[in-house]
Amino acid sequence: MAEKEVMLHIESLRKEYPGVIAVNDVSFDIYKGEVHIVIGENGAGKSTLVKMLAGLNTIDSGTLKLEGREYKPENVLDAQAKGVNIIHQELSMMENRTVAQNIFIGREPVKGFWIDKKAMNEKCRELLDSLEIEIDPSTMVRDLSIAQQQMVEVAKALSFQSKVLIMDEPTSSLTSKEIDNLFRLTRKLRDEGTSIIYISHRMQELMEIGDRVTVMRDGAYIGTREIKEINMQELIMMMVGRKIENAYPRNYNEPGKEMVRTDKLTGLRFRNVDIHINAGEIVGVAGLVGAGRTELAKAIFGYDPIESGAVFLDGKKANERHYSTTRAVDAGISLLPEDRKKEGLFLDMSISENIVQAVARKLFKNGIADKKVENQLSEKYIKDLAVATTSGEKLVKELSGGNQQKVVLGKWLATESKFLIFDEPTRGIDVGAKYEIYSIMDRLAKEGAAIMMISSDLPELLGISDRVYVMKDGELAGEITREEAEFTQEAILEVALRGKERS
Incomplete structure (x- = not known):
């Protein structure tokens, strides 16, 4: 040769x-x-x-x-x-x-x-x-x-x-x-x-x-x-340097009560979307680029405007007049955005400062930050999420992608949210960090949180989700459950491309 x-x-x-x-x-x-x-x-x-x-x-x-x-x-x-x-x-x-x-x-x-x-x-x-x-x-x-x-x-x-x-x-x-x-x-x-x-x-x-x-x-x-x-x-x-037996650590729980529901929700690039997510569930959202997945997530979170329809959290309508991200957070909704660096983090601020961002109004009611309180709270999530750092004072921009994602997650866990939206949660992070993120999601579901996960990685969706909603051209095209024999990549792509329920 x-x-x-x-x-x-x-x-x-x-x-x-x-x-x-x-x-x-x-x-x-x-x-x-x-x-x-x-x-x-x-x-x-x-x-x-x-x-x-x-x-x-x-x-x-x-x-x-x-x-x-x-x-x-x-x-x-x-x-x-x-x-x-x-x-x-x-x-x-x-x-x-x-x-x-x-x-x-x-x-x-x-x-x-x-x-x-x-x-x-x-x-x-x-x-x-x-x-x-x-x-x-x-x-x-x-x-x-x-x-x-x-x-x-x-x-x-x-x-x-x-x-x-x-x-x-x-x-x-x-x-x-x-x-x-x-x-x-x-x-x-x-x-x-x-x-x-x-x-x-x-x-x-x-x-x-x-x-x-x-x-x-x-x-x-x-x-x-x-x-x-x-x-x-x-x-x-x-x-x-070690063996990982299961790439998708997930203990599927018996779903609890309905935590989240949308009723004919319509906004930027999506229309008439009806979904529901129960406590203890991780529900995937699949679709091709332009399907409206991220726009749906941002509307539920109050970032993008809702043209019509409703979001219900724990039985109560969340999107009353002047709905915003602040009201969404107060209602118990969190969003880990697709672009964590532009939309999820302050790169030139420390890990501790980032973690307390979403709870700063409640934590410091007089508007003056207390460094001791900030450090106590941030240290809890740095430890719980195993953020690889020598100090909470380290700048977020100096962290790896996986550790940056943990900081975004820590920020939202500090709010004690009932409903978390993960948009491309493992984008640009390695197999070990992915395993840790999946494990955290599984733990949150076990503790009763409702999770919506948007991902372009179909094996990831199938490995982590209880159910998968499929969107096409701004509409809900179908739903595939783990109990179905056809809980496969091919089944998801079929719905995503055809834009209708499989017979």
Whole structure:
């Protein structure tokens, strides 16, 4: 068998921050024309590593070789010029610019002295069509959903002619159809000789798209294996250093009384939605992008306006006149939003300050914060949720994705909510942190809370939910229960695509 050509050689790479060695003496090769998976828990050093490769982070020590020649990117533009591009985990779109402007920023086609907008939009349309992305190039990015913005990020990276393309959590907000399109294009690029470095926490898709996998833990290199020669359980053991028997820890309880009910609820992008959730239940909400899932959640929480219909909590109508998030919280409703960094956290504030945010009005009735009280409350949830931190004074932006999600959860648990809405609760967090989030959700349900979980990860929905509602085009298209023989991904997709109850 012919020896494979090395596209990128990584040798003894190291990156250190004050008090933390993020990447420690990491060495391995990326072959030409392969999809090379890099996995590990949050804090394993994956993102730090690929940011060094893409010119986003400086290299403290170690060497890189691209096609046999020394490669030391000075910045992102230098890396792009040399053929290394990255699709970022965190969205970096310019919200007040169009899709086309975002994709071709700094590379706009010109006619004379002016940008040729028509030519730019046409080039953008061709690119989006190749990805089967149905978005108008002239649409402002601020008007796109998180999933649509993610696809624009993908399109932007693919607009460069890359030797090495780094995909850092590219599918975290995508539906099954969009993931299929991305995988189709990824395989096409691989077959044309592009090397793909792929990071994701969705284990099943790694097994589907990858050729080889490298595992990192605590900043160090653990090993590289052929995907076809390793199974899921072996990978998880390499990642976390322990065995996880059940990916979805759930003790299904006998449901209690009805806790939540909507009556012909109508709002932004959804209409006439009737759902009910009982105490002790976790009820999933599935649907393709644009189905209205997030809009429904935000309306129930008082964030988006309700045009008509009602929300009942514990038998009482919650959405009386001037319904708002404040009234929703007072009624016992909480929302862990899809975009935790923009909508769920104050990144430049401490863990303790974030945890007390939702109860500050009740906790400090005179409007003056008491640091001792704040610390006592926050320490309780830091301990209960096992937030990995040396102090409650640590800034939230310094935490991993999984620990940030725990801080959002701690904020809402402090309100003692009866009804919690989780919108994409495990987006961008690793398998170990996912297990912890699922365990917390199961515990809350056991204690009598009602939980609504929106997720694009169908195995997650099926593994955690008692029942799953399916939405399509803003309407409730069907409901599938765990007791049914067809409690499957195929059944959910059938309802999501057809938009009607299965016979």
